[in-house]
Amino acid sequence: MTSSSPDSAGRPAIRTIGRIQPCGWLLVLDAEASSVLQASANLPELTGLPMSQVLRARPAELLGRRLAIRLKQEIKGRSRLPAPLAITRRVGEGSMKVQVNAHRRGDRVIVEIEPLGPMGQRRLMALVNEWLRRIGEAESRDRLLDTLVEGVAQLTGHDRVLVCRFDADWHGKVVAEHRHGPVASLLGQHFPASDFPAQARSLIEQNPVRSVPDVQARPVEVLAYQENSGAMRDDLAACVLRAPSPEQVSYQEHLGVGAMLSIPIQSQQELWGLLIGHAMAPVPLAPAIREAARALVQMAAQRLFLLRARQEARYLQRVQDSRDLLTRARRRLPSPESLVQRHGAEWLALFRAQGVTLVHHGQLVSFGQVPSLEALDTLVSRLEAQHTHEGPWYTANAEMQAMTQGLALDGICGVLAIPLRLNTQRRDWLLLFRPEQVETLYWAVPGAAAGDRSGSAPAQPLPGRHSAWREEVSGRSIAWERIERLAAMDLGEDLALAASVHEIERLNARLHQEQQALADANRRLEQLAHFDSLTGVWNRYRIEQAIDVELAAAERYGRSFALLLFDADHFKRINDRFGHEMGDRVLRELARRVGQSLRGCDHLGRWGGEEFVVLATETDREAAVGLGERLRRLIAEVAVEGLPLSITASIGVALWQPGDSRKTLVKRADQAMYRAKTLGRDRVCLEDGGADASPVT
Ligand SMILES: Nc1nc2c(ncn2[C@@H]2O[C@H](COP(=O)(O)OP(=O)(O)OP(=O)(O)O)[C@@H](O)[C@H]2O)c(=O)[nH]1
Numbered sequence: 001m002t003s004s005s006p007d008s009a010g011r012p013a014i015r016t017i018g019r020i021q022p023c024g025w026l027l028v029l030d031a032e033a034s035s036v037l038q039a040s041a042n043l044p045e046l047t048g049l050p051m052s053q054v055l056r057a058r059p060a061e062l063l064g065r066r067l068a069i070r071l072k073q074e075i076k077g078r079s080r081l082p083a084p085l086a087i088t089r090r091v092g093e094g095s096m097k098v099q100v101n102a103h104r105r106g107d108r109v110i111v112e113i114e115p116l117g118p119m120g121q122r123r124l125m126a127l128v129n130e131w132l133r134r135i136g137e138a139e140s141r142d143r144l145l146d147t148l149v150e151g152v153a154q155l156t157g158h159d160r161v162l163v164c165r166f167d168a169d170w171h172g173k174v175v176a177e178h179r180h181g182p183v184a185s186l187l188g189q190h191f192p193a194s195d196f197p198a199q200a201r202s203l204i205e206q207n208p209v210r211s212v213p214d215v216q217a218r219p220v221e222v223l224a225y226q227e228n229s230g231a232m233r234d235d236l237a238a239c240v241l242r243a244p245s246p247e248q249v250s251y252q253e254h255l256g257v258g259a260m261l262s263i264p265i266q267s268q269q270e271l272w273g274l275l276i277g278h279a280m281a282p283v284p285l286a287p288a289i290r291e292a293a294r295a296l297v298q299m300a301a302q303r304l305f306l307l308r309a310r311q312e313a314r315y316l317q318r319v320q321d322s323r324d325l326l327t328r329a330r331r332r333l334p335s336p337e338s339l340v341q342r343h344g345a346e347w348l349a350l351f352r353a354q355g356v357t358l359v360h361h362g363q364l365v366s367f368g369q370v371p372s373l374e375a376l377d378t379l380v381s382r383l384e385a386q387h388t389h390e391g392p393w394y395t396a397n398a399e400m401q402a403m404t405q406g407l408a409l410d411g412i413c414g415v416l417a418i419p420l421r422l423n424t425q426r427r428d429w430l431l432l433f434r435p436e437q438v439e440t441l442y443w444a445v446p447g448a449a450a451g452d453r454s455g456s457a458p459a460q461p462l463p464g465r466h467s468a469w470r471e472e473v474s475g476r477s478i479a480w481e482r483i484e485r486l487a488a489m490d491l492g493e494d495l496a497l498a499a500s501v502h503e504i505e506r507l508n509a510r511l512h513q514e515q516q517a518l519a520d521a522n523r524r525l526e527q528l529a530h531f532d533s534l535t536g537v538w539n540r541y542r543i544e545q546a547i548d549v550e551l552a553a554a555e556r557y558g559r560s561f562a563l564l565l566f567d568a569d570h571f572k573r574i575n576d577r578f579g580h581e582m583g584d585r586v587l588r589e590l591a592r593r594v595g596q597s598l599r600g601c602d603h604l605g606r607w608g609g610e611e612f613v614v615l616a617t618e619t620d621r622e623a624a625v626g627l628g629e630r631l632r633r634l635i636a637e638v639a640v641e642g643l644p645l646s647i648t649a650s651i652g653v654a655l656w657q658p659g660d661s662r663k664t665l666v667k668r669a670d671q672a673m674y675r676a677k678t679l680g681r682d683r684v685c686l687e688d689g690g691a692d693a694s695p696v697t
Contacts, residue, residue, distance in 0.1 A: 117286020145176035214282035414477025543605025562624030
């Protein structure tokens with residue numbers, strides 16, 4: 001900002017508050033657009049008034065009454081004019097058609113006046129429509145961009161129109177170009193990120209079209225009286241006419257460019273790239289042509305994002321197909337480990353990767369080429385500790401990331417890590433690895449590239465080319481694209497689900513086994529608790545329970561039942577003569593035969609030693625004695641292999657009497673049995689008072 005002191009005549013000082021290009025005129029008005037605050041120093045040419053007067057004039061004196069009123073009305077309550085106003089101005093002897101545009105900046109209204117070009121509106125419209133049609137029909141990205149650069153070149157007359165695509169680091173690569181005349185090609189070359197500083201990128205939002213019709217032209221100062229000069233430094237940031245900075249001028253000179261145009265290719269979410277027009281000599285660019293070029297770029301951007309969406313949809317379909325396979329596989333419940341082995345090759349193709357690792361329950365399963373186990377372990381612990389959110393972690397430049405630095409990655413430069421949340425305590429991971437991809441870059445501007453990128457060899461000038469330097473970029477893999485990251489997240493979700501299903505199935509199987517074991521144990525326990533281990537018939541505890549149940553039923557319903565207690569005769573002799581094992585065999589055989597001969601409603605139990613109890617339900621005295629006699633005969637017929645003797649038993653019979661307890665009933669049966677013993681054995685005795693069945697044949 002420069003200023004001059006009041007002159008000798010005492011007139012107030014005039015300050016310079018900015019600069020514009022000489023291809024137009026600029027006025028800064030107050031918020032109501034009713035008084036002039038600042039004006040470009042070339043306004044005397046257009047108005048015929050001296051500068052001192054311009055700075056004191058009312059807008060109507062400079063723009064004409066009708067235009068000034070329209071301007072005032074149309075900018076009221078708006079941030080910019082809905083459409084430019086066109087007027088014809090008398091300039092000197094002749095007249096000139098100019099376009100007036102205005103926008104608000106803080107509490108000021110900035111008015112830009114530009115001469116309209118010679119091309120008729122109708123011819124221009126026809127041309128634009130033709131190119132819009134061609135752009136709308138392009139079926140591939142390359143075809144689309146080629147059409148765009150050709151169309152813009154035809155409209156603007158620039159010698160070289162190119163499309164520069166930004167990468168994730170804001171380096172730009174020239175991906176399409178149209179040239180006219182002997183101008184050097186920049187196709188395939190790179191512009192370093194330093195050519196597109198963040199500040200310049202943010203200016204794109206304020207004023208998307210940047211046109212410098214004459215790079216070398218001396219800028220025109222925007223002046224103000226001291227009292228009106230309190231302008232913000234960036235007052236002119238959104239002006240089309242804003243003069244390029246000295247650095248921009250020298251940059252363009254370096255490229256040998258006399259005129260330039262730049263229009264962003266963007267969606268609401270992203271700045272995809274830039275369309276750049278270069279002319280070796282100055283080229284005036286009428287506002288209508290500038291706008292037409294912008295319309296072409298906007299149409300191309302729309303088409304570009306549509307084509308990309310289609311391509312992404314195709315890619316997602318492939319991923320979906322793979323996920324379907326996984327879902328089908330899930331029904332067969334394979335382990336996550338076997339899924340990796342089965343689908344690994346397919347995932348590597350889908351994600352352009354060379355290796356994949358699934359970290360599941362602390363176990364690592366890999367397919368393809370992956371880092372060493374030690375490196376993987378370290379990577380997973382670092383991810384666990386440092387990557388706290390649910391989204392993916394990724395890098396194309398592993399050496400430069402703290403997460404992957406210092407790991408023996410064996411030539412792997414790209415890592416995409418997807419956290420799989422299976423339980424709340426610990427995460428599993430799906431890891432994809434990409435190899436290094438050495439790339440040769442041609443930098444459009446020497447010097448600027450060196451040091452910008454890590455791991456790259458120093459940039460070398462290319463022999464025979466002035467504007468390109470060659471650089472070998474190493475230590476990087478191809479970048480993980482957004483759509484690939486999203487697809488990997490989907491795959492991760494499926495894997496987590498498959499792992500959960502498998503895990504649940506495994507736990508269920510274990511639970512089933514445990515239940516089975518528990519049931520077996522219970523069965524064994526019951527066997528132990530209720531059955532005699534030698535003979536397999538009920539033990540004393542169980543038969544006592546049964547007697548109690550029968551006593552209760554008899555007490556309640558008056559149902560008569562009998563208890564038969566029998567004891568093998570002279571059993572000791574068998575043991576003594578033929579051994580204890582023979583004694584055991586005899587007891588088993590005896591129990592088996594007696595048990596088999598009983599009715600389903602009667603019960604046999606071992607009372608202890610060689611003594612057994614038969615509980616005969618619904619049995620009266622006669623039937624009980626009959627049963628005793630039947631058993632006596634049956635026992636006498638029992639033959640045991642290797643035993644040359646016959647076996648006999650003494651049987652005591654007692655019948656339930658009202659008021660009986662287990663003890664009294666058993667006691668009577670025991671006494672009866674004792675009597676049978678004393679009467680000579682091998683006989684049935686009824687309790688006291690009953691007639692004994694006679695034995696011996
Ligand atoms: N082998 C075998 N012997 C048993 C078992 N339980 C008891 N004994 C034996 O059975 C015999 C019973 O002998 P005693 O009570 O003298 O009666 P006994 O020899 O049958 O004579 P009486 O009952 O008077 O006819 C003892 O020798 C016990 O050791 C068993 O489970 N297996």
